[in-house]
Amino acid sequence: MKNVQQPKLPPKSSFSEWxxxxxxxxxxxxxxxxxxxxxxxxxxxxxxxxxIYSIIREFLDxxxxxxxxxxxxxxxxxxxxxxxxxxxxxxxxxxxxxxxVTPLEMKLALRPTSETAIYPMYKLWVRSHAxxxxxxxxxxxxxxxxxxxxxxxxxxxxxxxFKEAHTVHADWDDAAKxxxxxxxxxxxxxxxxxxxxxxxxxxxxxxxxxADYTLAVDTLMPDGRVLQIGTAHHLGDNFAKTxxxxxxxxxxxxxxxxxxxxxxSERSVAATISVHGDDRGLVLPPEIAPxxxxxxxxxxxxxxxxxxxxxxxxxxxxxxxxxxxxxKVDDRDEHPGAKYYRWELKGVPVRIEIGPRDIAKNAVxxxxxxxxxxxxxxxxxxxxxxxxxxxxxxxxxxxVALQKFDSRIFxxxxxxxxxxLEAQGILRxxxxxxxxxxxxxxxxxxxxxxGVPVGSAGSEAATxxxxxxxxxxxxxxxxxxxx
RNA sequence: AUGGGUAUAGGAAAGUCUGGAGUUUCCGCUCGCCUUGGGCGCGAGAGAUCGUAGGUUCAAAUCCUACUACCCGUACCA
Numbered sequence: 106m107k108n109v110q111q112p113k114l115p116p117k118s119s120f121s122e123w124x125x126x127x128x129x130x131x132x133x134x135x136x137x138x139x140x141x142x143x144x145x146x147x148x149x150x151x152x153x154x155x156x157i158y159s160i161i162r163e164f165l166d167x168x169x170x171x172x173x174x175x176x177x178x179x180x181x182x183x184x185x186x187x188x189x190x191x192x193x194x195x196x197x198x199x200x201x202x203x204x205x206v207t208p209l210e211m212k213l214a215l216r217p218t219s220e221t222a223i224y225p226m227y228k229l230w231v232r233s234h235a236x237x238x239x240x241x242x243x244x245x246x247x248x249x250x251x252x253x254x255x256x257x258x259x260x261x262x263x264x265x266x267f268k269e270a271h272t273v274h275a276d277w278d279d280a281a282k283x284x285x286x287x288x289x290x291x292x293x294x295x296x297x298x299x300x301x302x303x304x305x306x307x308x309x310x311x312x313x314x315x316a317d318y319t320l321a322v323d324t325l326m327p328d329g330r331v332l333q334i335g336t337a338h339h340l341g342d343n344f345a346k347t348x349x350x351x352x353x354x355x356x357x358x359x360x361x362x363x364x365x366x367x368x369x370s371e372r373s374v375a376a377t378i379s380v381h382g383d384d385r386g387l388v389l390p391p392e393i394a395p396x397x398x399x400x401x402x403x404x405x406x407x408x409x410x411x412x413x414x415x416x417x418x419x420x421x422x423x424x425x426x427x428x429x430x431x432x433k434v435d436d437r438d439e440h441p442g443a444k445y446y447r448w449e450l451k452g453v454p455v456r457i458e459i460g461p462r463d464i465a466k467n468a469v470x471x472x473x474x475x476x477x478x479x480x481x482x483x484x485x486x487x488x489x490x491x492x493x494x495x496x497x498x499x500x501x502x503x504x505v506a507l508q509k510f511d512s513r514i515f516x517x518x519x520x521x522x523x524x525x526l527e528a529q530g531i532l533r534x535x536x537x538x539x540x541x542x543x544x545x546x547x548x549x550x551x552x553x554x555x556g557v558p559v560g561s562a563g564s565e566a567a568t569x570x571x572x573x574x575x576x577x578x579x580x581x582x583x584x585x586x587x588x
Numbered sequence: 589a590u591g592g593g594u595a596u597a598g599g600a601a602a603g604u605c606u607g608g609a610g611u612u613u614c615c616g617c618u619c620g621c622c623u624u625g626g627g628c629g630c631g632a633g634a635g636a637u638c639g640u641a642g643g644u645u646c647a648a649a650u651c652c653u654a655c656u657a658c659c660c661g662u663a664c665c666a
Contacts, residue, residue: 121659121660122659125658125659129599130599136657136658137657137658138657139639139656139657140656140657141656141657141658193665194665196589196664196665197665218666249665249666251664251665251666252589252590252663252664252665253589253662253663253664253665254659254660254661254662255658259666260665260666264666267666311665313666321666332666333666334666335666336666368666370666372666401625402624403624403625404624405623405624405625406622406623406624438623438624439624439627439628440623440624440625440626440627440628441624441625441626441627442624442625442626442627442628443624443626443627443628444626444627445626445627446626446627447627458625460624460625461625462625463625470625587666588666
């Protein structure tokens with residue numbers, strides 16, 4: 106047996122290289138489409154996407170949302186109605202200007218986000234307080250002419266998987282509650298795929314264009330940079346006034362509605378891959394893995410035992426499929442080792458090996474992807490063992506991810522301290538909430554302000570102190586390098 | 589958007605400086621044999637208008653110009 110040098114994934118410590126190689130090797134994304142910032146989902150990656158988004162759908166549907174679909178094209182006059190909103194997006198809008206060779210009378214924007222596509226319809230749909238709250242969402246592609254360096258799944262010109270929810274409420278407080286609920290749903294969603302998150306209120310200068318305020322869900326990538334993987338915006342009655350979304354209240358008065366919107370994109374896929382993956386490739390939470398169990402038969406020459414091995418594989422496959430699992434028997438003409446490596450690269454949570462030795466014992470070998478733990482399991486208990494193993498694996502993945510996450514949050518008393526810790530993760534420091542001081546902190550540290558933590562993120566350490574710039578009373582805020 | 593780098597078979601590289609037949613290596617792919625408990629081996633084969641478009645030249649992967657895409661930064665943004 107020769108020790109041939111196989112092409113290997115770069116180590117995860119070289120994160121950027123690892124990430125790009127892995128997307129290609131594991132067939133998550135093909136980045137060779139010849140337009141900047143547009144990429145292709147091959148079947149394996151698309152399957153992962155589908156599994157993740159079906160969880161998002163489940164959360165929203167169970168929380169009283171309904172799925173709908175609005176057009177990709179937005180007429181210029183609607184798009185241009187909300188001044189703040191336009192300012193935020195005008196530099197990155199693609200315009201459709203021609204139908205064939207005929208110039209259009211009204212230019213059409215490819216949606217960079219869908220507020221201005223949806224709200225003219227909301228004006229028609231919302232009539233009375235009995236119609237509220239209205240909670241719709243859609244999962245669509247959106248287009249942004251990104252000037253920055255694009256990255257697959259992270260910074261795209263076509264966001265292919267933008268889940269955007271748009272809600273309408275009777276008053277400001279009700280909308281505020283919905284924003285909090287949206288954030289809860291997002292955190293529960295990320296918890297389900299074992300991705301740790303932290304929530305903060307974005308500073309004024311970084312909120313959604315046209316919003317009263319923005320809450321954001323962030324996670325931490327292996328290179329110490331933060332990835333924003335969900336946002337929820339309180340729109341107040343800003344868009345309601347612009348788009349004349351009014352309803353008749355209980356007293357018979359026409360009053361402006363209050364709105365929210367919140368979104369998640371394929372960054373959720375990027376986060377899953379990046380948080381859990383290791384030097385061998387993908388490690389996927391079992392629920393979303395395109396293949397959940399790979400069965401590798403161990404066969405020898407042409408001996409009679411092969412038939413027994415193959416039929417045992419088929420029978421185990423049928424048992425597991427019967428329990429709703431996605432199972433593949435890998436009976437290709439290759440050495441078992443080669444198959445192990447391939448399925449590890451693809452992040453298959455459980456591998457089952459069946460050979461003559463196992464058959465003799467009425468057992469199979471079961472291997473966990475995250476820990477590589479390997480043990481013999483009686484064949485008649487296989488379904489229960491696999492399901493238990495998957496539950497345990499998800500729990501352990503979250504524990505490990507959370508430990509890593511927590512270990513990279515640092516408290517800083519001064520700007521100098523912040524500079525020393527630069528780029529290692531998320532810094533917590535005190536800020537007086539004056540934008541001038543905020544910008545000063547960003548400029549000096551070279552970090553971005555995520556914002557004042559919301560919920561559990563701020564509870565562990567002191568949440569009050571003196572601003573690291575001016576010394577006035579302040580609150581804890583989060584700083585990090587961002588994607 | 590801007591600074592730097594890169595582009596040769598499905599992937600990775602050598603060849604480019606100093607122009608002379610698409611030459612070579614590794615992986616992957618196809619077929620046959622042999623094998624299979626952590627990336628077997630042997631043999632045969634397919635696959636490239638050298639990123640695109642112009643230009644210089646008797647002759648361009650190689651020199652020149654422009655464009656496109658990708659990678660690493662920076663400003664801005666999710």
